[in-house]
Amino acid sequence: AQSVSQHNHHxxxxxxxxxxxxxxxxxxxxxxxxxxxxxxxxxxQLLLKYFSGDPLVKGIKxxxxxxxxxxxxxxxxKPSVQWSDTAExxxxxxxxxxxxxxxxxxxxxxxxx
Amino acid sequence: xxxxxxTPKFRVLKTGQSMTLLCAxxxxxxxMYWYRQDPGMGLRLIxxxxxxxxTAKGEVPDxxxxxxxxxxxxxxxxxxxxPSQTSVYFCASSPTSLLNxxxxxxxxxxxxxxx
Numbered sequence: 001a002q003s004v005s006q007h008n009h010h011x012x013x014x015x016x017x018x019x020x021x022x023x024x025x026x027x028x029x030x031x032x033x034x035x036x037x038x039x040x041x042x043x044x045q046l047l048l049k050y051f052s053g054d055p056l057v058k059g060i061k062x063x064x065x066x067x068x069x070x071x072x073x074x075x076x077x078k079p080s081v082q083w084s085d086t087a088e089x090x091x092x093x094x095x096x097x098x099x100x101x102x103x104x105x106x107x108x109x110x111x112x113x
Numbered sequence: 114x115x116x117x118x119x120t121p122k123f124r125v126l127k128t129g130q131s132m133t134l135l136c137a138x139x140x141x142x143x144x145m146y147w148y149r150q151d152p153g154m155g156l157r158l159i160x161x162x163x164x165x166x167x168t169a170k171g172e173v174p175d176x177x178x179x180x181x182x183x184x185x186x187x188x189x190x191x192x193x194x195x196p197s198q199t200s201v202y203f204c205a206s207s208p209t210s211l212l213n214x215x216x217x218x219x220x221x222x223x224x225x226x227x228x
Contacts, residue, residue, distance in 0.1 A: 004155075006155075009153075032211075032212075032215050034215055034216075036217075042221070043117070043203075043219040043220060043221045043222065044203065044205075044217075044219040045219070046216045046217070049215050049216070051215065090155065090156065094211050094212070094215055096212065097211070097212075098144075098163070098210035098211055098212055099144060099146070099161050099163060099169070099210065099211060100158060100161075100171070100211070101158075101211060101215070101217065103148075103155040103156040103157075104155050105153055105154060105155040106155055
């Protein structure tokens, strides 16, 4: 069965620091990849997604992610984080099924002033 | 626009009690899902529905039942609650197959504690 690994469980950064959150998946076929974010007290929402084409995808609020097929990775990046980016971030993979996203365990990002 | 609404938001049960979580969406979405979120385990799919009157098992269906009698509602039932079902439950919906857009629209979650 496919799985998604997020190795960073809790990340603490100062404002303006650069961010990179790791996401690796285990599946050899075609995948669609996603990052979801859950701000404190809010519901999960889509940050960005990759279906095909340019492996560097841009999402909302200045986030981007790069799909590297050879490394089975889809890392999330932001050049300069803000306090408002404090949230939990989930990577997710769809491996060609109509109704199933497999989520990673999440990374809690805390941005300090 | 309410989106996806879950009720109740919080509930405490004793072992063996039953309860139903209600999920309602006003976006006319075909697909609906129930996930549970546990520390260190991410979100795991319990059951899902691809349309009114249909249901299917996800990764962790044991101990839960679901019904989709109306397109806008997806109910998750616990017939005999166990402490292992203490979790945060999320309902989600999508307009069509995840192969088309991949975007899930989530509710705010329901925190269930089973004593």
